[in-house]
Amino acid sequence: MRVRQDLALRVIEAIQAAQTIGVLPEFEIPTVVIEKPRDPSFGDYACPTAMQMTRLARMAPMKIAEAIANYMPEVEYIDSASLAPPGFVNFRLTAGFLQGQVEEILALGLNYGSFNLGDGRRAQVEFVSANPTGPLGVHRGRGGVMGDTLARAMEAASFDVTREYYFNNAGRQMEMLGESLNIRYRQALGQGAELGGDHYQGDYLYWIALVLVGQYGDSLLEKPREFFSKIAEETIFASIRATLKRLNIVFDVYYNEDDLYTSGRVWEALDELRLKGYAYEKDGAYWFKSSELGDEKDRVLIKSGGEPTYRMADIAYHWHKSERGFDLVVDIFGADHHATAPTVMMGVKAMGQDPDFVHVLIHQFVTLIREGEQVRMSTRRGHFVTLDELLDEVGPDAVRYFMLSRSGNSTIDFDMDLAVEQSDKNPVYYVQNAHVRCAGIFRKWDEAGLPAEADQDADLSLLTHENELAFLRKALELTETLELMVTQYEPHHIAFYAYELAALFHPTYETCRVLHSEVPEPLRLARLRFYRAAKQLFARVLDLMGMSAPEVM
RNA sequence: GCCCCAGUAGCUCAAAGGAUAGAGCGCCGGACUUCUAAUCCGUAGGUUGGGGGUUCGAGUCCCUCCUGGGGUGCCA
Numbered sequence: 001m002r003v004r005q006d007l008a009l010r011v012i013e014a015i016q017a018a019q020t021i022g023v024l025p026e027f028e029i030p031t032v033v034i035e036k037p038r039d040p041s042f043g044d045y046a047c048p049t050a051m052q053m054t055r056l057a058r059m060a061p062m063k064i065a066e067a068i069a070n071y072m073p074e075v076e077y078i079d080s081a082s083l084a085p086p087g088f089v090n091f092r093l094t095a096g097f098l099q100g101q102v103e104e105i106l107a108l109g110l111n112y113g114s115f116n117l118g119d120g121r122r123a124q125v126e127f128v129s130a131n132p133t134g135p136l137g138v139h140r141g142r143g144g145v146m147g148d149t150l151a152r153a154m155e156a157a158s159f160d161v162t163r164e165y166y167f168n169n170a171g172r173q174m175e176m177l178g179e180s181l182n183i184r185y186r187q188a189l190g191q192g193a194e195l196g197g198d199h200y201q202g203d204y205l206y207w208i209a210l211v212l213v214g215q216y217g218d219s220l221l222e223k224p225r226e227f228f229s230k231i232a233e234e235t236i237f238a239s240i241r242a243t244l245k246r247l248n249i250v251f252d253v254y255y256n257e258d259d260l261y262t263s264g265r266v267w268e269a270l271d272e273l274r275l276k277g278y279a280y281e282k283d284g285a286y287w288f289k290s291s292e293l294g295d296e297k298d299r300v301l302i303k304s305g306g307e308p309t310y311r312m313a314d315i316a317y318h319w320h321k322s323e324r325g326f327d328l329v330v331d332i333f334g335a336d337h338h339a340t341a342p343t344v345m346m347g348v349k350a351m352g353q354d355p356d357f358v359h360v361l362i363h364q365f366v367t368l369i370r371e372g373e374q375v376r377m378s379t380r381r382g383h384f385v386t387l388d389e390l391l392d393e394v395g396p397d398a399v400r401y402f403m404l405s406r407s408g409n410s411t412i413d414f415d416m417d418l419a420v421e422q423s424d425k426n427p428v429y430y431v432q433n434a435h436v437r438c439a440g441i442f443r444k445w446d447e448a449g450l451p452a453e454a455d456q457d458a459d460l461s462l463l464t465h466e467n468e469l470a471f472l473r474k475a476l477e478l479t480e481t482l483e484l485m486v487t488q489y490e491p492h493h494i495a496f497y498a499y500e501l502a503a504l505f506h507p508t509y510e511t512c513r514v515l516h517s518e519v520p521e522p523l524r525l526a527r528l529r530f531y532r533a534a535k536q537l538f539a540r541v542l543d544l545m546g547m548s549a550p551e552v553m
Numbered sequence: 554g555c556c557c558c559a560g561u562a563g564c565u566c567a568a569a570g571g572a573u574a575g576a577g578c579g580c581c582g583g584a585c586u587u588c589u590a591a592u593c594c595g596u597a598g599g600u601u602g603g604g605g606g607u608u609c610g611a612g613u614c615c616c617u618c619c620u621g622g623g624g625u626g627c628c629a
Contacts, residue, residue, distance in 0.1 A: 038572065048571050051609060061609075086609075088572070131629065173629065198628095285627055296555065296625080303627040310629050338557060339624050364558060365623080406566070409558060411622075413565070418578090422591050425578065429591055441588050484569065496567065499576080506592060515588045531588090553591065 002115050002479055003077070004034040004045065007091060010075055011047050017071040024067050027056040036477075043082065043090030044473060050087035061087025098472040099460040105475060105533040105540075111156075112540050113478030117486060118159030122325055125151045127332035128244065128251075129166040132237040133177050134202050139334050139366045141247065141387040142412065145403035145546070146363055147332045148249045149491040152544050157486045159328070163250070166317060168257035169233050171307065176200065178229030184209035185228065189218050208235050243388050247396050248546040260316050266308050269316035269351070270301060278350040288315075293346040311340065315347030322353050329358045330489060338362045361489050363408035369415045394419040397547045401428045404495035404545060422553075427499050432550055434502040435542065437509050438535030439551040444515055445528065455532060458525040467508035468530060474504050475537055482544075498541045505534060 011032045018024040030052055037046045050064035057064055065087045072081050077097035082090045105112045127147025130140050151161045168174075180200040186193040188209040195201060212220060212231070220227070244250070260266045270286060273279035278289045284304035288311070291298050301312040321329050333341060341362075345355040368375035368385055375385060391399055398419040405427065406412045424430050446452065463469070474497075481497040484490060513519055514527045539549040 033569080033571095035569070035571075038568085038575080042572070046572085048610090051571075054609065084572075086572080133629090168629075171629090283627085287627095300627045305627080307627085309627065335558070335623055337624090337629085340629085342556085362557075410566075411559075415565085424590085424592060426591080427577080430577095433589095433591055436591085437588080444588050480569095488569070492567090496576085503576085507594085509588080510593050513588065553589090 002483070003093075003476060004480060007034045007045055007047070007075070007078075008032040010073055011049060011068060011089070013073050014068045014071040015049075015053075017073075018067040021071070023071070024057055024059070024064065027053070029053075030056070036480075037088075037090065042084060042088070043080075043092045045091040045093075047089045047091070048087070050089065054087075065089050093473065093476075095464065095469060096461065098469050098476070099463050101472045101475050102460050102463070102529055102533040105537050106529075109536060110540050110543060112475075112537065113482055114156040114158070115479050115483065117157040117483065118154065118328075120158060120160055121327040122162070123154055123159040123328040123330070124162045124164055124321060124324075124326040125154070125330045125332070126164045126166055127330075128240075128249075130240065131168050131173060132233045132240060133173060133200060134236060135204055136240055136243050136387040138368060138385055138387050138390050138414070139336075139363075141390065141399060142363055142366050142403045143332045143334055144244060144247060144249050144387075145400050146361070146408060146491045147330075148247075148546055149400075149404055149494060149544070150330060150332075150361075150485065150489065152546065153482050153485040153491065153494065156482050156544065159486075162252045162326070164253040164255055165251045166255045166257065167237075168310070168313070169237075170258040170261070174229045174233065175225065177205075177232045178225040178227070181205050181209060181228040181232040182225060185212055185220065188213045189221075204236070205232065208232060239388075243386075243391070246388075246391050247399060255317070257313050257317070260313050260320070261308070265320060266313060266316045269319050269347075270308075270312065272319075272351050273301070273315075273347070276350055276352065278347075288312075288343070288347065288350075290343055290346050290350075293350060295343055295346060299343055311343060311347075314340065314344045315351075318344055318348050318358060319351055319353065322348075322357060327357065330361055331358060332361045332363065335362055335364050359489055361408060364411040366403070366412045366414050369413050370417060375416075390414075390416075397432065398426075398428045400546050401431070401495060401498075404492050407490065407492050427495075428547075429553070430506075431498045431502045431538070432542065432547070433553060434505040434509075435535060435538040435549045436551065436553050437505075438531045438538065441514055441528070441531050442535070443551075448515075455525045455528040458529040459522055460526055460529060462523045462526040463530055465508070465512050467504070467511055468527075471501070471504045471508050471534065474501050475533075478537075478541070494541070494545055498545060501537070501541060505538075508534075 012029055015024060015029050019026055030049070032047065032049045034045050034047055037043055047068070050068060051061045053064055054061050062083065062085060065083050068089050069081045069083055077094055079092045079094040084090055125147050128140055128144045130136055148163065151163050154161050176198055177200055180195060183193045183195055183199065184205045188206065208231070270279060273288065279286055279301060280289060285300050286302035287298045288301045289298055299311055300309050302308050331341065341360040345358065348355045348358065394416055402412065402414050402419055418426055419428065422429055477497065481493050484493050512527055514524055514531060542549040
């Protein structure tokens, strides 16, 4: 259940009731917000609406708050509604409702916390979208993790999500790639050949060339450039997919930019822009009159050589997105690509579509830190740390967690030493260890030969320890966290939630023992039930982050 | 020049316009014959970059200035 949403409705009922009676004057009720008080001693939820209504009601905020509290309908999960200056109405959850979360978690399993916001509407998350010209770098990894995690949250919010990867395997880029591999091939054969400045410098092409030499000798020397382009693309794309798979990222659709040309959609989009008066010819090229839509200058759509720019293709691509029936589209770009998005949105708008169905999510860079020093990553010389290398060094769980551990607006200093440290300093282990500790209890229980289903009818009202209740309160926050992620397009919240949940778990584990002899039998069974739910909840949260939930570490 | 992001505890960062701005690390002081201490408990630490404004209420919104990073192609 979405407690905040439900409480907001009840508060509206209270205001309406007070208005009917005449305790409050008639006025249009503003949006009622329910928030979490910073200080838990105030309660579990708070409503500041009375203060917003002082002008509307022409009454002192405390008087309004009093009216709300007095006319609140009976809410079964609320223990008390209290007032606090300057006009808060605070609510406290009943212990019974919190204890009930144990069964709720166990019944819903990997669906706990899910809620209906999307109502089955179709959403697309487009991310990574690197062209197959080389291995993924770490900052693509950030986009990948953010996109996949946001997609998971949107699925939990009842959206029908398509994960899409948009790429270009045509044009000059692929020509250069093919030439580069051709040169590397000749180098691998011991022939003199040098890469030009525009060629791809990374040594990964040399490794591909070595494999070619091993398999085919020099029999490929007469093959055309297209042959090498194809080999390079296929090999690199396979490795990109493999890298993403390691990160638990799988795409539903790989959308090839080339399809936009072969289907003629690019030209249709151009015609559409011309028809609407937003495209014109000048100097042998076609230009987008984007300056009329707020851009600082017009942009080239079709180069004088007849080839469309990436911008033209992007506009056609987004035009197609709405035609494909997506109600909501999230595009995830690194900060290095953020400048292109506004023009594309202008193009969508120019063609008569509401660009608001697209949300562009920009993330900042990732800096790798090793032994306190920044790891130099020079893309120009091809000496950059690849995502694969990072995965080799710290493992997928750490990559997923750390990429989520900052707001997308902040740069990440990825501490590679911390990421592999096996202690409570490392949040990855700290969170996963909570799951491990739960698993340990059940392992011990089984080893003692005790019945596996013993806790099935446990008396959960015995879970009265403040630590247990605090943990269950936090469990209830999962829905709110998911809602925040989806509505604000901020996937990082799940990492903070996971950490906070673990930070409430560990003290509970220390204080609320299960198997110790001094724990009376009914309480033992209630706690066993509690830890069964806790384990399930950590499995759920780790799954939302795309991380593994180990039984033992 | 213009655009985007950031500036919050010594460090790395949270904070959905609400109450006394929170965590972790580090520092200092405690706790292991453990349901694996890969953990817990406690202390200290702040003019939210500067200045103005809007609001009952601003780290959050507006204006302005400063500092750092990124972007600003008929490259993608």
